[in-house]
Structure formats: C-alpha cells, structure tokens
Amino acid sequence: MGRNLGSFKTRVRILGLFFLFFAGLLAGRLFFIQVSGHDFYLSKAERQYNAPYQSPPSISVRGDIYFKNKSDTLPPLTAGTVKSGFLVAVNPTLVENAEFVCGELNKIVVVDEELCVERASKKDDPFEIIAHRIEDETVKKIEALKIEGVGLYPEQWRFYPGGSLASQVLGFVGYKGDELVGRYGLENYYEDVLKGKKESLKTRASFAMSFFDLGKEILGTEILTGYDIVLTIEPSVQSFLEKKLADLVDDWDAEEAGGIIMNPKTGAIIAMAGKPDFNPNYYNEVEDISYFRNSLISDIFELGSVMKPFTMAAALDAGRIDQNTTYVDNGYVVLNGAKIENYDGKARGRAGIQDILNESLNTGAIFIMQQLGKKKFLDYFEDYGFREKTGIDLPAETSGDLSNLSSFRDVEFATASFGQGIAISPIEFTVAVASLANGGVLVRPYVVEKVSVDGVRDEITKPVVLKRVLKEETSKEITRMLVKVTDDALMGGTVKMDRYSVAAKTGTAQLPKEHEAGYYDDQSLHSFFGYGPAFDAEFVVFLYLKKPQGVRYASHTLTNPFMDIMSFLFNYYEVPPDR
Numbered sequence: 001m002g003r004n005l006g007s008f009k010t011r012v013r014i015l016g017l018f019f020l021f022f023a024g025l026l027a028g029r030l031f032f033i034q035v036s037g038h039d040f041y042l043s044k045a046e047r048q049y050n051a052p053y054q055s056p057p058s059i060s061v062r063g064d065i066y067f068k069n070k071s072d073t074l075p076p077l078t079a080g081t082v083k084s085g086f087l088v089a090v091n092p093t094l095v096e097n098a099e100f101v102c103g104e105l106n107k108i109v110v111v112d113e114e115l116c117v118e119r120a121s122k123k124d125d126p127f128e129i130i131a132h133r134i135e136d137e138t139v140k141k142i143e144a145l146k147i148e149g150v151g152l153y154p155e156q157w158r159f160y161p162g163g164s165l166a167s168q169v170l171g172f173v174g175y176k177g178d179e180l181v182g183r184y185g186l187e188n189y190y191e192d193v194l195k196g197k198k199e200s201l202k203t204r205a206s207f208a209m210s211f212f213d214l215g216k217e218i219l220g221t222e223i224l225t226g227y228d229i230v231l232t233i234e235p236s237v238q239s240f241l242e243k244k245l246a247d248l249v250d251d252w253d254a255e256e257a258g259g260i261i262m263n264p265k266t267g268a269i270i271a272m273a274g275k276p277d278f279n280p281n282y283y284n285e286v287e288d289i290s291y292f293r294n295s296l297i298s299d300i301f302e303l304g305s306v307m308k309p310f311t312m313a314a315a316l317d318a319g320r321i322d323q324n325t326t327y328v329d330n331g332y333v334v335l336n337g338a339k340i341e342n343y344d345g346k347a348r349g350r351a352g353i354q355d356i357l358n359e360s361l362n363t364g365a366i367f368i369m370q371q372l373g374k375k376k377f378l379d380y381f382e383d384y385g386f387r388e389k390t391g392i393d394l395p396a397e398t399s400g401d402l403s404n405l406s407s408f409r410d411v412e413f414a415t416a417s418f419g420q421g422i423a424i425s426p427i428e429f430t431v432a433v434a435s436l437a438n439g440g441v442l443v444r445p446y447v448v449e450k451v452s453v454d455g456v457r458d459e460i461t462k463p464v465v466l467k468r469v470l471k472e473e474t475s476k477e478i479t480r481m482l483v484k485v486t487d488d489a490l491m492g493g494t495v496k497m498d499r500y501s502v503a504a505k506t507g508t509a510q511l512p513k514e515h516e517a518g519y520y521d522d523q524s525l526h527s528f529f530g531y532g533p534a535f536d537a538e539f540v541v542f543l544y545l546k547k548p549q550g551v552r553y554a555s556h557t558l559t560n561p562f563m564d565i566m567s568f569l570f571n572y573y574e575v576p577p578d579r
Contacts (some may be wrong), residue, residue, distance in 0.1 A: 099497060172186060257297065259296075261539055267443035325371075369413055501578055525544060525546050527558070
C-alpha cells in the first residue's frame, strides 16, 4: 500500500515538472479553462487563460432513464442518456485573423460564420464558444488544424432517443453552472437520484482538453455517478396515445389535448401525454415555454358531465338511491334564481337513474345530489381526492378547487353535481375513476417503477392504497351502469365491443371566462373516461380536448379515439376477452 502511494506521488511530481517544462517552452502562456456548460462559461468569460492545467473538480455521470418494456423478461428501452463530447471555443486575444479561423472551422463543423467572426474578433474577451456537441472524429480534424487560439473542451449533454416521446413527463436537462441539472418533469423531480453520489475516478488529460497531449493519468478526480431509473411508461402505448392526441388537435383545430392511461389496481402510469409538446433534445429552441408544462398534473379544469358518475356512486354508496329510484324531469331546475337546463333543454318526464347517465341529464344529477344532501355530497367529493394532490412523483402538481362549495348555496352544489363550478386536475380525476374500477379504493399514481442502485440492486416502487372511498359493491354497481352507457347509449350503441365490456362516460363543459364571471358560449372542453375490461379493469383511460372548433359534443370528438386506444391496449397486452 505504501509503495503504491509513493509511486503515485512520484508520478504526480513528474507530471507537474513535465507540465511546467512545456509551460516554459510556451513562454508561460498556456491558457486553459476547465469548464462544462453555457452558464459556467459566461461566468468565466473575463478570466485569462493563464493558469496551469488542473484536473477538473468534478465530472457528472447522470443516471439513465428507461421506458418499461411490456414484457418483464425483455430489457427496458432507453428514454434518456448522457452523451459526451467537446465544444469548440476561441481565445480572441490569440486569434490574428478571425475570418481565416472561422473559414477553416466551417470546413469541419457547421458554424454561423458571421457570428463566429464576430465572436473571434472580441479582443477584450478571452473565451468565446463557437460550436457545441463535437464528437471524436470531428475532434481529430480540428486538432489537425493546429490553429492558435482554438481549443476543445469536454462537455456532456442529455440525449433523448425518442425525441418528443413523453417529453412532458421526462422534462429535460440543462446546465446550472458547470452541472447538468433537471428542469421540468421527472428529470427535475428525481434530480438527486439521477445526479447520484460522489466517487473518485481516473481521468486522462488529452490534447482536446489542453491544446496538447500530455498522455498522463490524472488521479483523484471527483465524479458524480447517478442512479438509473426505469419508468412505468411503455413506449409503444405512449406513442399510440400521442398519435391519437396529435390527430385530435389537427382534426378539430383544438388548442390542446391530453391523455392518461393508468393501471387502476396499482396506480402505475402506462402513458401520459399532452399536445402540443416539444423535443427535449432541442428545448432551447422552443419559443413557447408552456409546451414544457404538464397540464395533466399542473392544470385544473371544469370537466363537465364526466363528474355525474361520481355523484351517482356517492348516492348509491350512501344508500340514498337504488336502481328503482325515479324522478320527474321537467327539462330545467330553478335554484337561487338561476335556471339550470339539460344540455338540450328538453324534458324527459319520469326517468330512472340509468337514464340520467345514458342521456347525461343535468336535472337528474341535481336530483341525485339533493337526495344525498349537500354535506354528504361534499364529504364524498373530498374523499374522491378532488381537493388534494395525488402524490404522483412529478413536480408542480396542483390540487383541485372545490371552493365554490364553501358558500353552501343550492345552485353551487347543483352545478357541481354535473361538473360545473368545481375544477379538477386530470391526474386527480383519473385516480378517482380508478376507484370506480378497482373496487372502491384510491391508489397513488406513479411513473417510476424502480431505481437501479449501484447497478446491483433495484429499489422497486410498491403500489400504495391511500384509502377506501366506496364499498366494493358500489364500485360494481356503478361499473354495470357505465357499461350500459357504452353498450346502449354512446353514439347510439354503435361502438359496443363484442368481446370486451367497457365502462365509459363523456363530458362537454363550457369554458369559464378568464377575467370575469360567466362562461364562453363558443369555447368548450371535451372530456372522456373509460376503463376495461370493465369488471376486472387493467386500464383506465382519460382524454380531454380543449377548444375544438366546429363541433359541440365530446361524444363526436373523443369516442372513436377512446375506442381505438382500448382496442389497441387489449390486443397489445393480449388481454383475455370477458364476453
């Protein structure tokens, strides 16, 4: 041990003398800056290259991100990894002919020659970046030029092989000083995991780092080694969902669309996407930063008639109604001086509770809420999780808004019964739908299935049941009712699946005005949820479409995409038919 340590010290001393010798030959003017990242370069821009070479204080090896493979026997697929290379920089104080330097560089790497000349001509600035992400073969060509004042410096960057796939879930990585750090998405939420822990590493000083090849090892460099993570997201399902959402935006000239596919038994997110989105490889080219935002967890919406099954389930669960319950539908109700109508303004006369869901009757939802009572109604909606965060492992989650009900005015509870006046996040809503599908419990949603620690052991996410909100029998009963909606009422009963039972409900809601009371007559939010196979559900699907043009109802925009998604899921996962 002592002999090895002495040998180490001797090598370091020799290396130091060797370095000083060359420094003397170069008239003591070896300029070097060890940097990695745009912000860091800017902070060092006024420093001269007058320090001898030193090993870098730290190197970051960020953990990789993987998509889940549908088969656990197959390896996961890369979602995000780290690439290493070099950047080209010039020291304008050493550049004699900026046009010549930039012309020569432009023969090897694509540079903006005009901008290059401008930067290379800044005689009061010792460091200007010309090009990023230079790989080995190009490095050799630049080295061969041997142009004074031109240097290559190591840098790392995050690479996402799938491009925009799951971009709003993944987020992206950018530089903070000389470190890659997560911004948005799980890159941000799992920053400490992906960044990892400090270790020591042997590194080699190269020509590309110091303008000439020392060819010696530098010991004791500090390295941050990150842990790898494997997602619950399956890339083929994610891609299929994203294609459907993109088509929806295009077909209906909509402002945005979003969707979630979740396992209702575990809370595992199989797919989550919003459109429009972005390519995290080129995040710095995105002009509208709202594309970085995951609206499925960060925004809340008045969702409309998809809330009616929750009103119905609460009253069934509390024993206030049953399948024999009826009411007289006059087509409208007046409460606190406000007239509330069915979507078509028509009366149905005496109607049963199945009719309320089949025909999406606002008056029926109000009647059910009144049988339950305002306090009990609010208790159930709070139990569904409509005013609290789900705890999903993604940043910037927001909670639903039930504040409209604090007044206890009849009209506010009436409109809330069919999804108006209260706002819910899509992830909150999806988790609540899962309670209808899974026997009546709330589960915590999650996007990371496991963390690989030291490449040896895995820390696996265990599904968490948060609480029971409905009796198991209530879950089965509301599911039976929603299957009837799909089989008999949705698009006139034309979308019934012969081999699978599917529970579903649509919602069409007017969008509230942004800076004043009331709602827009010509702006709407379409929503759709469903799950299947209905009585042993493997998948919950939620879709929304904001501001579609030229169409009034969600049944016309979202039914076919939903049924396509369900068919794909049943086939892709080879789910046995239940009919």
